[in-house]
Every structure is written in C-alpha cells, then in structure tokens.
Amino acid sequence: MPAPASDTVADTAAFEADRKAILGMLGEYRVQFDFRETVILAPAYERKPDQHSGGNEVVILVEDSGDRIVLQHLLVSRDGHVTKHWRQDWQYQAGERFEFSDEQTWRLRAVPAERIAGSWTQCVFEVSDAPRYCGTGRWNHRYGVSTWTSDRGWRPLPRREYSKREDYNALNVENRHTVVPGGWTHEQDNTKTVRTADGMRTLVREFGFNDYRRTDAVDFGPAYRYWEATRGYWARVRAEWNRRLAAGGVRLDTAVDGMPVIEATFRQADRVARGESVSDGEIAAIFDRYVQVLPPEDARLGRR
Template sequence: MKHLLSIAAVLLAANSFTAAAQDAPADPRDRQSILAMQGEYIVDFAFDETVLLQPGYERAAAMRSGGNETVIVVEDTPTKIVLQHILVDGKSGHVTKHWRQDWVYQAPSRFEFSADQTWQVRAIPADRNKGAWTQCVFEVSDAPRYCGTGRWDYSNGIATWTSDLSWRPLPRREYTKRSDYNAVSAINRHTITPGGWTHEQFNTKVLRKPDGTQVELAREFGFNDYQKTTEVDFKPAYKYWKATADFWGKVRMRWDAFLAKPPGVHLKTKIDGMAMIIPLFTQAGELEEGKQVADQDIDKVFAEWVEPAPVK
C-alpha cells in the first residue's frame, strides 16, 4: 500500500509540474522580441524558387519588390500581441492597410488552411504548445491566411522564432498568374536584428488533389527585410488608423466569431477576396472622410460572403 501511495504521489507531482509549466508565464524576452517588430521601416521583399521537384518544371522568375511600412501595436497583453502593418507610398502619401500578425502564448487552437477558401480550427498538441507562441497572419480584409507555432530562441544573443510546418493559401503575387498549384507548406522564421527584423519563409509549392494525394512542384525561399527608417513620412498612416481603428476592431470581432472555435470558416468569394476587400475598404474610406458606417453595413458584408467551414 505504501508503494502504491508513493507511485500516486509521484504521478500527482508530475501532473502538477506539467500543469504549472503549461501555465507558466512567457519568457519576458519573448514579448520584448515581438514588440520590437513595431516601428517604421523600409521593406524589401524577395522570393526565389530553389529546388525544382518535378520533371519538366521550369523555375519561375525571381520576384523583387518593396515598400514603406509602419507596424502598429493594436493589442498588448501578457499572452497576446496584435501588430497591424500599414503601407505608405513615399511620393503620394497613399495609405494601404496591409497584413496583420497576432501572437498568442500557448494558444489552445489555431486555424489551418484545409481547402480553397476554407480554414479549419484545430487543437494544438500540448507538447508543441508548451512555452510556444502561435503567430497567425491575416489578409488586408482581416480574413485568415495561416498560423504557425514555435518557441523563441536566444542562442548567441540572437532572438529568433521558428514555426512548425503549416499550410497557407497561394500568395497574392502568384494566384493571379498561376493555377498549377493550390497550397503552400511553409516554415516561417522571424529574427530581431540591429537594424530592424527579418522574416524568412521556407516554402514548398504543392498541388493538393481531391483524392488526397499531393504533388510537390518546387521549393522557394522568401526573405522580407525590415530596416528601420526616419526618412519616410508615416503621418498619413497614423491619421488613417486613428480614423478607422474602431471599425477594423469590429471587423476583427466578426472574424473571431468564426476563428475562435471549430469548425472554422469558409469564404464564398473568389480566391482574390475582392468581394470583401472592396466593400470593407470603402467603408473604412467613408469613416476617414468623416462619414458614418453602421454595424449592419459590416454585418451585410459578412452575411453575404462568410459562413462556417464544413464539419470534418
């Protein structure tokens, strides 16, 4: 009996340790690293196909682009940080709401791109989640793009976060030009640098067939380099965000209603998503002009184009 009680005590202690570790606060350096991505940047985007995986496949042309981008902290709590990216044209001052990244510490679930215009909400295994941050990335309309889960590492004094392998839809730079693949499997890596931060993407372009088989076409390396700048006037971006932040907060709440729990979300728009982007951007523009946008106007867009994902 004493032996059994000892075993029980050991198991109870182990379970208590696991629970405590799971509930342990994030390393303060993690939050500092994520928050270090806020600021004003000149950004260079580069994508190169590297390894070609199918006979007769021809390497796509390298892609180079760039822009001026400010990253604004929208939400900051001990377990969640939301960063909004906004582009500004250096000559005209034209503002474009860009992508958004949400960071959640030990998130219990995340959305995963499962089929065209469909994202399933799935639990994150405890062993992958312990001590990890899940980064979820969103489209300009705040529609979902992809998530990845990983831990920050500080080896040799370098702050680097590396995700696990996850699925994402085709990037905007490709889906208007190509139809030979329909998904990307990717590992993402963020590194804080002396001059800003970088985003590396290790992508594989995949044709996912209806019967479940997959054909890998090519691997691609993406490199987004964010270098701090004081040479760009970002005041138009802050003016835009001051006028529209509450509106976009309401839009995020409507997306959260689908993405916070299973089954997830399905978009009835075409892959370009313009059926939602245009009305939402138009409504934001009206607010910037001092006009009013009713909540039912936002609801109308979602009612027309958004529905729960199929249950699987």
C-alpha cells in the first residue's frame, strides 16, 4: 500500500491515527437511523414527525492507497436481499471537491487553502455512485476517541424526503463521525433551506443520528457474494462518473430523486450478478442520456 511522501503529511502520527479511524468503520452492523426536527426558523412552520428506520449493513473496503480510502455500504434485508447503499470516499489534504450548487447540479470547487493541511475530505455518493455531498475537516483523537467534524456544506434532499417534501430544496449540513466501542456513529446538523436566485430562506434545523453497532447475528454472506460478482461493474460506473466530474462538474437530467439512473445501473448490475456481460458502451449510454457534463469555465469556482 503506497503512502504519501513524508513531506506531504502534516503530522505522520496523526495521519496514521486518522487512517485507523477511517478503516475502523469497516465491518458488519445493525444500524439505526433517527432524524428529528428541532429549532423552528420560519414563521408558522410546524415540525414534521420524527423519522426512524433501521437495517443490517456491511461496510466493505473498495480502495486503500494510503491517502485515499473508499468504503462501500451494502444493505441486507431479512430475506437476504442485497441493496447497494451509499459510498464514502476519504481523501487526505484534498485540493478540490465537488459541491451541490443547484438543482441536480454539482460543480468542482477548490478547498480553501487554510483548511487543507492535516484535513480529510469525505465525499458521499448515491446508490448509483452519483455525487451527493463533500465535507472537509480534521480528525480529533483526544481522550482516546476518534471524531471527524466537517465544515458546513450543501447537499440535496435526502432520499427519505424526496417524494414527501416540496417546501425546501437543499440542506446545509455539518457532519460528525465518531468511532466508538462496538461501532461508530454519524451525526448530522442539518438546516432545511429554500435556495432561490434571490437568496435563501431557512425553515428548520434537524438533528440526525445514525448508530452503527457491530453484530455477528446477521448473515452478510449475500452482500459479500453480490459485491464479488458486481464490483468490476461498479468500478466501471465509478470511472464514468469520475471522468465526467473531472471535466468540471455534472448536471443530472432526471427527476429530482435521480431514479432513472439508479434503476438503469441497478438493472445492469443485476445482469452482471447473473453472469451476463454489460459493455462499456451500455454504461456510457446511461450517462449520455441522463448526465450533462458542465464546461470548465462554467463549473470550476475559485477558492472561497
């Protein structure tokens, strides 16, 4: 496993502790997802009911090249059905990241210079490997607990609200990951916001708490078998996304929840899992239909 040159690592001991924390999120878990609206910010707004769900999830290592770590989440239902879930990419001292800038639009943007040294940028991707959001921050290992806290950034509506809400169009979010005994947690400080050409209006704050508890009581064999069968396909899908994002940014030409891309890629992955072949041209056809590449002069934004 290659490691960054010593002169590019802000603190070698901290770097290794950071890597250990990120890799500590690998494994098999029972997960509880809880979201609660808290502080009302808009006149006459009424809190929506709390949202609770859960599942069985395994986190698999896709890539570890030293200063870059990629983790893939897979859900397994009680009957053994596997659903490819979200992906998290961690990059040490990243110089740029994508940001959710407008409806169905993500643009590459430089990370502010003062935030780069010693930081890790986490980018989160949709089940189809479409972009969702990135955050940059440093790990804190004091008191024997490892916690990473992001800067604030933008993300689209979560899937749990795509089909239910039309009163806001973006979340302003700070994320916190903590590796704890028996698992890890993901806390979200969310502000539900209406963004328009004329400005922004905030509705309500929301606290999200995702609790990953290790388990040996679930058979995750179907997830491992699915990933072994389809990982080559999904690597090609990631490469197609990366190629188009690297041009400066992308805009999706789909319904707000991106289901056409999800359904198309999942159908192809199912074919691959059955032993059929899917050509690069078939993958590219999905992107040609639904993913618009933004030109660099339109997409690349300067440091904030």
